[in-house]
Amino acid sequence: MFVEFKGTIFGILRWQWQSILLYTLMSAAIVVLDHFFGLEMLHLQLPVAPVAVVGGAIGIFVSFRTNSAYDRWWEGRKLWGRLINSSRHLCSQVLVYLPGPAEGADQDPPLPSELQRQIVRRHIAYVHALRALLRNQSLMGDRDYEAFLEPREAERVARESNPTHALLQTQMQAFVAENDAGRLHDLRLQSLDETVRALLDIQGGCERIKKTPFPRSYGFIASRLIGVFALLLPLALVGTIDNEWIAVPITVLVCLAFTLISEAGRVLEDPFTMFWPALPLSALSKTIEINLRQRLGEVDLPAMPKPDDQGILM
Amino acid sequence: MFVEFKGTIFGILRWQWQSILLYTLMSAAIVVLDHFFGLEMLHLQLPVAPVAVVGGAIGIFVSFRTNSAYDRWWEGRKLWGRLINSSRHLCSQVLVYLPGPAEGADQDPPLPSELQRQIVRRHIAYVHALRALLRNQSLMGDRDYEAFLEPREAERVARESNPTHALLQTQMQAFVAENDAGRLHDLRLQSLDETVRALLDIQGGCERIKKTPFPRSYGFIASRLIGVFALLLPLALVGTIDNEWIAVPITVLVCLAFTLISEAGRVLEDPFTMFWPALPLSALSKTIEINLRQRLGEVDLPAMPKPDDQGILM
Amino acid sequence: MFVEFKGTIFGILRWQWQSILLYTLMSAAIVVLDHFFGLEMLHLQLPVAPVAVVGGAIGIFVSFRTNSAYDRWWEGRKLWGRLINSSRHLCSQVLVYLPGPAEGADQDPPLPSELQRQIVRRHIAYVHALRALLRNQSLMGDRDYEAFLEPREAERVARESNPTHALLQTQMQAFVAENDAGRLHDLRLQSLDETVRALLDIQGGCERIKKTPFPRSYGFIASRLIGVFALLLPLALVGTIDNEWIAVPITVLVCLAFTLISEAGRVLEDPFTMFWPALPLSALSKTIEINLRQRLGEVDLPAMPKPDDQGILM
Amino acid sequence: MFVEFKGTIFGILRWQWQSILLYTLMSAAIVVLDHFFGLEMLHLQLPVAPVAVVGGAIGIFVSFRTNSAYDRWWEGRKLWGRLINSSRHLCSQVLVYLPGPAEGADQDPPLPSELQRQIVRRHIAYVHALRALLRNQSLMGDRDYEAFLEPREAERVARESNPTHALLQTQMQAFVAENDAGRLHDLRLQSLDETVRALLDIQGGCERIKKTPFPRSYGFIASRLIGVFALLLPLALVGTIDNEWIAVPITVLVCLAFTLISEAGRVLEDPFTMFWPALPLSALSKTIEINLRQRLGEVDLPAMPKPDDQGILM
Amino acid sequence: MFVEFKGTIFGILRWQWQSILLYTLMSAAIVVLDHFFGLEMLHLQLPVAPVAVVGGAIGIFVSFRTNSAYDRWWEGRKLWGRLINSSRHLCSQVLVYLPGPAEGADQDPPLPSELQRQIVRRHIAYVHALRALLRNQSLMGDRDYEAFLEPREAERVARESNPTHALLQTQMQAFVAENDAGRLHDLRLQSLDETVRALLDIQGGCERIKKTPFPRSYGFIASRLIGVFALLLPLALVGTIDNEWIAVPITVLVCLAFTLISEAGRVLEDPFTMFWPALPLSALSKTIEINLRQRLGEVDLPAMPKPDDQGILM
Structure with a gap:
């Protein structure tokens, strides 16, 4: 268990680099698609509201x-x-x-x-x-x-x-x-x-x-929904921003926020491991x-x- | 109980194919209506805000x-x-x-x-x-x-x-x-x-x-509200997107997200069945x-x- | 207690017809006002955001x-x-x-x-x-x-x-x-x-x-807030939709959703009545x-x- | 404790007249400012989104x-x-x-x-x-x-x-x-x-x-945040509505909703008083x-x- | 423990001056950037929706x-x-x-x-x-x-x-x-x-x-997310308001609201200190x-x- 946390943002990046890479690739793919073909042409642009829901x-x-x-x-x-x-x-x-024993009873x-x-x-x-x-x-x-x-x-x-x-x-x-x-x-x-x-x-x-174990279905559904979100969000963003490439860091950031909240919980699920958030x-x-x-x-x-x-x- | 979940997206689709089919048909019906008659003509287009509420x-x-x-x-x-x-x-x-019996007391x-x-x-x-x-x-x-x-x-x-x-x-x-x-x-x-x-x-x-059983009214109201949502959402979407057919997968996705969260709970309601999330x-x-x-x-x-x-x- | 719920949408309508009627009348009154005088003329149109809050x-x-x-x-x-x-x-x-009695002790x-x-x-x-x-x-x-x-x-x-x-x-x-x-x-x-x-x-x-009883103030405040909402929502809707009459079913639907969630709770408040959600x-x-x-x-x-x-x- | 609540809206107004007066004055001040000087001129108009957050x-x-x-x-x-x-x-x-006493044991x-x-x-x-x-x-x-x-x-x-x-x-x-x-x-x-x-x-x-007592900081922070909100909301509203004076009742209503929810709780905090929501x-x-x-x-x-x-x- | 809280807004400012200073500097930096170079030119303007998420x-x-x-x-x-x-x-x-002792038993x-x-x-x-x-x-x-x-x-x-x-x-x-x-x-x-x-x-x-201690990761992730938010919000605001400098107080206010809610909790985490919210x-x-x-x-x-x-x- 961390008693005094000396965490850094780099620590987070190292911890979740796989998720970050995945979200980067997914959102970049959408932006590339838009850049070379134009999502409007492909009739794939999305409104923001359902994505927010x-x-x-x-x-x-x-x-x-x-x-x-x-x-x-x-x-x-x-x-x-x-x-x-x-x-x-x-x-x-x-x-x-x-x-107690006969001798020693008078000790304190x-x-x-x-x-x-x-x-x-x-x-x-x-x-x-x-x-x-x-x-x-x-x-x-x-x-x-x-x-x-x-x-x-x-x-x-x-x-x-x-x-x-x-x-x-x-x-x-x-x-x-x-x-x-x-x-x-x-x-x-x-x-x-x-x-x-x-x-x-x-x-x-x-x-x-x-x-x-915590019902597996929860973790599975959560990670899949976040994955889908990493595809939907750039589809909604590219049309509303000047510089379409900004959709990539924004998507990564939003999805990473969800992932961090989810992972902050997951690591507490089994409190009896040797992983750092576990009980001492x-x-x-x-x-x-x-x-x-x-x-x-x-x-x-x-x-x-x-x-x-x-x-x-x- | 799943100890190691090896779930796939196909597993979800197989599990919830009825809901998916229903949402697809409902949203497709709206889009078809729009395509052939035009919702604007029918004065049926909805704003997004109340749908979000x-x-x-x-x-x-x-x-x-x-x-x-x-x-x-x-x-x-x-x-x-x-x-x-x-x-x-x-x-x-x-x-x-x-x-204990007379003999055998000295065993350990x-x-x-x-x-x-x-x-x-x-x-x-x-x-x-x-x-x-x-x-x-x-x-x-x-x-x-x-x-x-x-x-x-x-x-x-x-x-x-x-x-x-x-x-x-x-x-x-x-x-x-x-x-x-x-x-x-x-x-x-x-x-x-x-x-x-x-x-x-x-x-x-x-x-x-x-x-x-968990009060039946909850499940009933939940599924009916999701059903109504599958009709309202495309009514609000078709006017705001270029390619009206995209309203169908979006509607299915949003409603499926709600359904999955709801079903992830429902299957835990009776923990003493032989269904896979039940207790071992x-x-x-x-x-x-x-x-x-x-x-x-x-x-x-x-x-x-x-x-x-x-x-x-x- | 319902063990097998065979509820229908008609059942809901029959159960909550008073609320439905009330919401219909309130929203229709707003729409009629708009139709004959024009809310814009009356400077009564509302933006959607505070209504959503x-x-x-x-x-x-x-x-x-x-x-x-x-x-x-x-x-x-x-x-x-x-x-x-x-x-x-x-x-x-x-x-x-x-x-036990002297005789009969050998029975099982x-x-x-x-x-x-x-x-x-x-x-x-x-x-x-x-x-x-x-x-x-x-x-x-x-x-x-x-x-x-x-x-x-x-x-x-x-x-x-x-x-x-x-x-x-x-x-x-x-x-x-x-x-x-x-x-x-x-x-x-x-x-x-x-x-x-x-x-x-x-x-x-x-x-x-x-x-x-559950603190009465909660139920009172809840129903009054929903009532106010049934007036505010059409004021915000009529300006944003083509066909102003659609504001009526939308308002009824949204308010009914809140009412159903509230009522689904209220009927469980006293679990010892002879009403159907009560305990058997x-x-x-x-x-x-x-x-x-x-x-x-x-x-x-x-x-x-x-x-x-x-x-x-x- | 209210066993049968016979509350009226006037009761609420009488109960919370101080808050209502405060919110009215604050929002009216903003509207007056806008009316005579124009918030646009003062560059004080706000967008709605951060206010909603x-x-x-x-x-x-x-x-x-x-x-x-x-x-x-x-x-x-x-x-x-x-x-x-x-x-x-x-x-x-x-x-x-x-x-028990010798006599009287045979009574029932x-x-x-x-x-x-x-x-x-x-x-x-x-x-x-x-x-x-x-x-x-x-x-x-x-x-x-x-x-x-x-x-x-x-x-x-x-x-x-x-x-x-x-x-x-x-x-x-x-x-x-x-x-x-x-x-x-x-x-x-x-x-x-x-x-x-x-x-x-x-x-x-x-x-x-x-x-x-419930940690005092909670109540203090809550009431201050609602107060700030009563200033921000009209700043965001006046630009989006035709009749700027409508910002006043809307602000009062939204802030009153928050205040009622907060007060409905506060009066339950000490259940041993002689105030009406207290225990009998x-x-x-x-x-x-x-x-x-x-x-x-x-x-x-x-x-x-x-x-x-x-x-x-x- | 505060029994009668006599808090003032100045007390809050003194308590959280470091956070306030930080949020002010971060949002001011963005506004300065916009003022001298123009975020539009830099293609850095953000839409509001993902920031709200x-x-x-x-x-x-x-x-x-x-x-x-x-x-x-x-x-x-x-x-x-x-x-x-x-x-x-x-x-x-x-x-x-x-x-008890022999004498004194008759006392009361x-x-x-x-x-x-x-x-x-x-x-x-x-x-x-x-x-x-x-x-x-x-x-x-x-x-x-x-x-x-x-x-x-x-x-x-x-x-x-x-x-x-x-x-x-x-x-x-x-x-x-x-x-x-x-x-x-x-x-x-x-x-x-x-x-x-x-x-x-x-x-x-x-x-x-x-x-x-409460799992350290929660506090760390929370404060980092609020920090990131203090950068994103002005990026989204500057384009939507006339007077770009208003983005600074708005950002500080929103982030301060989050910080206050977070801190109101943090000070209760260890109830056995000599800090004022601790137990008496x-x-x-x-x-x-x-x-x-x-x-x-x-x-x-x-x-x-x-x-x-x-x-x-x-």
């Missing part, structure tokens, strides 16, 4: 799409925000609900027991696993994931069809075992169950956004890791993630 | 409808996303809350008891039943549904007025029986009750979308099946559903 | 209203969808939480006790009472309501200032009595309390929509009745409600 | 504000709807959860105990207090508030910085005292706690709407009072509130 | 951004509203659930115990800490924060990576210790756990808004402090925060 329809369509894409992006961000909240809650619940914060440490670390692995899966990255080999699980568990989980669900079920097993052993009160187990439910909702919400999942999961490890009393923590030279935080 | 009104109307239809589609997808979440939660709860994951297996399999049947009912498919004969229930139960349930509710009540009976027998703690029963409530909300939400319920329910059977420790699982040659996932 | 403002206003009215209609439908869900949940809870589904039957039937009466009250129908004399309560209770409840709340309180009394008698576990009572809370929210939501409360409450009676093991059930000849389901 | 921008801005203001109004209504629901729930919970509905009566009456006072505070009315001297509390408590509470919160805490103290005394089950106390949480959310939501808090709180007193078995109830002669319900 | 596209884009920014601002306000609600709930729960309100006082005061510190962190203010040295914690705790917490989470965990430790000691019932602990969950959600929501976090946290201290029976309370001379409340 088409322009309005495209504007409505393109803005609807941008709107919906932004909603998906913001929903993705909300889900990761809730992941942070629920992670903190789970961590605090584990630390205060489960019994009290020392966690081995089980508490194990559960919280497994949750950190869960967060990194969700990040990796949403970005289509392999779990095995992901250092952040492997660092917080025992090698055997890390490998077994990575082979599951849904590794994150498998991790949550392991957590529930640990809670129930403590409950059965009389070390975790029934009501506290129920509170932990609520937190697991919240985590399942969050992970399912992310998977839904990831796996459900690495930074978010690192933040959770740091917060939770500090709760465990660890001191050699990694640095908080910072945007790179280009102002991008991933 | 009608165009704007149509644009507003059509985009509102598209917007609302997309909301229904996305709500349907959200409900099935929540179905995945709740299914995973139910499965995990059943596996860790109910007592531990072996499920016969009752646990039965409940999870009944839930898989529930998911397939919901998928079938939303698509107006018959339960009896649906292999995926029948495979996870005993034949007698499958048949009895299929005759119910609301088979999915009947299945959930059977689940609740099983939970309460375990609770009465002292094998399921009261609070864990309550957590399961919460999950059943979530499932009832999800299934009811899907039925609501399925059974409540088969794939979603298969995914749940695979996830849950893996939790039961089964190994001969079906393959994850993939889009077909045309990029369609159903 | 007024048209745009009307479009914005009218579409906002349609949008909000549709939201009310859809919220009403959602509330009745949740009523179905909560009714099913209540029914299942009553049947599995309260003790088990026979309900007299108390279970009474509570579920009272809930069916509750649903019919809510339907009747939202439609301003009298409770006494409503067969569906009276059939599921003892005559004395039916009469006492009907005299209450809020009969539906009274029925829910009776249900709560029955649950608490069972709890006090040790036949209903504390936690199960709490689950039932949750369901009653959900029902109170649903009924209150319906009453809110019913009793809060009779069908929905009958569906709940059938579902719940089947759960009680009853067999002589009424038929599922179907749309009538005109495609209307009420 | 400004008009479009104003339309977008004004409709956004109307939309947001309506959302605040509707949210306020929803909060009071939820207050009705929660009040009914609290009342039913108090009546069935707390023990059973007689409430002194404590039950006191708690329900305190809740009625709570509702009236919330209504008074939202309308900036004094609590002391408010008959409806004082009638349901003991004089000493009424006075002490009225001096608090947040009287409604103080009342809710007194309720919680009563519940906890019953619980400590063994007359209210733990789980039932928790249900009551939930209801108090809901009431705190409702009252906080109302206070938020009351105390957070008096009627709503009276309805709650009647409902709850009837539950207590009282019979000499006030009449249900009705709209006054002008169709206004407050 | 670009204007429409900008309007759509800019209003979408304003809309989304306002939503962020309003969500921030909702979160702080919920913080008020949850703070009151937590305070009431602590005061009635935890045992009863005297709080030392532990109750400590927990409520720590919560006030929590609110002030959240306010300070959202505004990037240092905790150490913040009087409001330090006043409600013991110096050692205040310092330890301020060094944490997430101080607010650390405070909430301390609260949970205190609740659990009371529960373990038998002075807090299990179910009441669970209610307090719910409140902590709500607080974690609120604080996480605020952090999400604070740390996630100081006043809100002071209100919570006063409410809660009054619950503790304290009497020497600070005054309720009031807007300053300029009508600004921070």
Whole structure:
């Protein structure tokens, strides 16, 4: 995600050079046709009004799409925000609900027991696993994931069809075992169950956004309508301006405006990629890791993630 | 659902040939009238401005409808996303809350008891039943549904007025029986009750979308306004262009733009059909099946559903 | 509610004949004025541009209203969808939480006790009472309501200032009595309390929509602006067209387009009437009745409600 | 709130006479300038197109504000709807959860105990207090508030910085005292706690709407842009119409249309005033009072509130 | 936040002088070019229609951004509203659930115990800490924060990576210790756990808004499109008006209208700054402090925060 945008007009040109080239060629073809044969002779000149109506329809369509894409992006961000909240809650619940070790209870914060440490670390692995899966990255080999699980568990989980669900079920097993052993009160187990439910909702919400592309028909119709517009507009313009060649930059500019609005939305459609407008999942999961490890009393923590030279935080 | 859209302009033409033909005939009729009698003579020529106002009104109307239809589609997808979440939660709860068999507890994951297996399999049947009912498919004969229930139960349930509710009540009976027998703690029963409530909300939400058509008046008014527009536009165009026949493709194009925006919405209105923009319920329910059977420790699982040659996932 | 709309243009004309007549008279008056005196002579001719700006403002206003009215209609439908869900949940809870009779427990589904039957039937009466009250129908004399309560209770409840709340309180009394008698576990009572809370929210939501008209000022301003527009448009048109009489149908058409968009919204504003776009409360409450009676093991059930000849389901 | 709007065009003129006068003076000044000096001579005539673009921008801005203001109004209504629901729930919970008196239990509905009566009456006072505070009315001297509390408590509470919160805490103290005394089950106390949480959310939501004005910059920018438009439009009109004086009514009409749309929103911004579009808090709180007193078995109830002669319900 | 806006047009000019200067220079350059060389000679004159289409596209884009920014601002306000609600709930729960001191229980309100006082005061510190962190203010040295914690705790917490989470965990430790000691019932602990969950959600929501800038691409594209428009509009105007110099104020005015709409949104994007449209976090946290201290029976309370001379409340 761009935290500080240092965009330039050249950046836009580089980004959309294909569209710009296409619109240039299409409008230039019309102008050449006019120059050598005369559109009037060909009876092809158009009035401006219906072309403007088409322009309005495209504007409505393109803005609807941008709107919906932004909603998906913001929903993705909300889900990761809730992941942070629920992670903190789970961590605090584990630390205060489960019994700590006999020694160390007088420290502030009290020392966690081995089980508490194990559960919280497994949750950190869960967060990194969700990040990796949403970005289509392999779990095995992901250092952040492997660092917080025992090698055997890390490998077994990575082979599951849904590794994150498998991790949550392991957590529930640990809670129930403590409950059965009389070390975790029934009501506290129920509170932990609520937190697991919240985590399942969050992970399912992310998977839904990831796996459900925005209806393809919208993008297809939008780009085709803009293409047709790049042919109609010069047909309407050449008759009304002195210098017919000016129709080319005007057409490119108008179509580019529509394309930019449309593309500004499209790039937000899947908020879980490694493309620059995507959400900074690495930074978010690192933040959770740091917060939770500090709760465990660890001191050699990694640095908080910072945007790179280009102002991008991933 | 199209996962990778390979649409072409020919696809659009094939899809909307009726509208295109209609608009062509209507505008051609006007042009012919002009050609042989002269609209000026008939005092029928129109100014462009009021026609543009009608165009704007149509644009507003059509985009509102598209917007609302997309909301229904996305709500349907959200409900099935929540179905995945709740299914995973139910499965995990059943596996860790109910007592497992004496042997097999030391395995990882531990072996499920016969009752646990039965409940999870009944839930898989529930998911397939919901998928079938939303698509107006018959339960009896649906292999995926029948495979996870005993034949007698499958048949009895299929005759119910609301088979999915009947299945959930059977689940609740099983939970309460375990609770009465002292094998399921009261609070864990309550957590399961919460999950059943979530499932009832999800299934009811899907039925609501399925059974409540978008107010018919909107579609009717929209298509009639576009039809009137296909008559007005050529009346306004023929006087302002050299070659009156160009009024025909222009009219078709403008009306087709409106129609496409309107239709792009209409096809999303009922997200539970077998039409290509509909939601991939088969794939979603298969995914749940695979996830849950893996939790039961089964190994001969079906393959994850993939889009077909045309990029369609159903 | 129209399930299959068989609307015709004649239907629209019949529905909006008053507006059409008004717009015809207003625009004809302008044209007559022009014909006999000449607007140019009267210096009353208008340019088109400011008239188009007024048209745009009307479009914005009218579409906002349609949008909000549709939201009310859809919220009403959602509330009745949740009523179905909560009714099913209540029914299942009553049947599995309260003790059944000694005999009949081995049947599938088990026979309900007299108390279970009474509570579920009272809930069916509750649903019919809510339907009747939202439609301003009298409770006494409503067969569906009276059939599921003892005559004395039916009469006492009907005299209450809020009969539906009274029925829910009776249900709560029955649950608490069972709890006090040790036949209903504390936690199960709490689950039932949750369901009653959900029902109170649903009924209150319906009453809110019913009793809060959409701010009147919107409708008033909208219809007045359209009326003014019916005078301005011909003033702008007569000078730009050959045949001044064409200004009349054009004006009627443009104003009718605005009126239809506005009216398409207005009829959705109160979704609980007996007008055709209203919600099919009779069908929905009958569906709940059938579902719940089947759960009680009853067999002589009424038929599922179907749309009538005109495609209307009420 | 207007329940039956009997608005007239004269009502609008009276309401907005200041704006109308301003627009008249501004446009008349331009026309006078043109009449005596000639705008052409002054080289001040404007083309219509950029003026129309400004008009479009104003339309977008004004409709956004109307939309947001309506959302605040509707949210306020929803909060009071939820207050009705929660009040009914609290009342039913108090009546069935707390023990009734020894005698009178066989009546239908059973007689409430002194404590039950006191708690329900305190809740009625709570509702009236919330209504008074939202309308900036004094609590002391408010008959409806004082009638349901003991004089000493009424006075002490009225001096608090947040009287409604103080009342809710007194309720919680009563519940906890019953619980400590063994007359209210733990789980039932928790249900009551939930209801108090809901009431705190409702009252906080109302206070938020009351105390957070809509960003002032929006209204300021909107009215200034409309003012500028009242100068630009006649500059563009005088050259295009025969009778320059017609520019005055046209300008007034167009600007008035924008102003009405803007004002229709502004009056909804604070839904808790005594202005006519505001919510009928008096009627709503009276309805709650009647409902709850009837539950207590009282019979000499006030009449249900009705709209006054002008169709206004407050 | 401006509570009473006393804005002037000069205020706008001062605020946006850079944009105004830029638009003036750009349009003046075009007019100078025309004056000395003649755009017609340079064949650079443009028709108005495509420029208007670009204007429409900008309007759509800019209003979408304003809309989304306002939503962020309003969500921030909702979160702080919920913080008020949850703070009151937590305070009431602590005061009635935890045992009070032996003496003082007969007072009205009863005297709080030392532990109750400590927990409520720590919560006030929590609110002030959240306010300070959202505004990037240092905790150490913040009087409001330090006043409600013991110096050692205040310092330890301020060094944490997430101080607010650390405070909430301390609260949970205190609740659990009371529960373990038998002075807090299990179910009441669970209610307090719910409140902590709500607080974690609120604080996480605020952090999400604070740390996630609105997609930078939107602002960049918007400002560039407005810039291009400031060049295109005079190219289209100079040919259609007598006095070419009028193109300069018209261009500035149109572009300024777009800029104002865009900026009215931008300033709402981060609602937690010290800029004037931001939320009055100081006043809100002071209100919570006063409410809660009054619950503790304290009497020497600070005054309720009031807007300053300029009508600004921070």
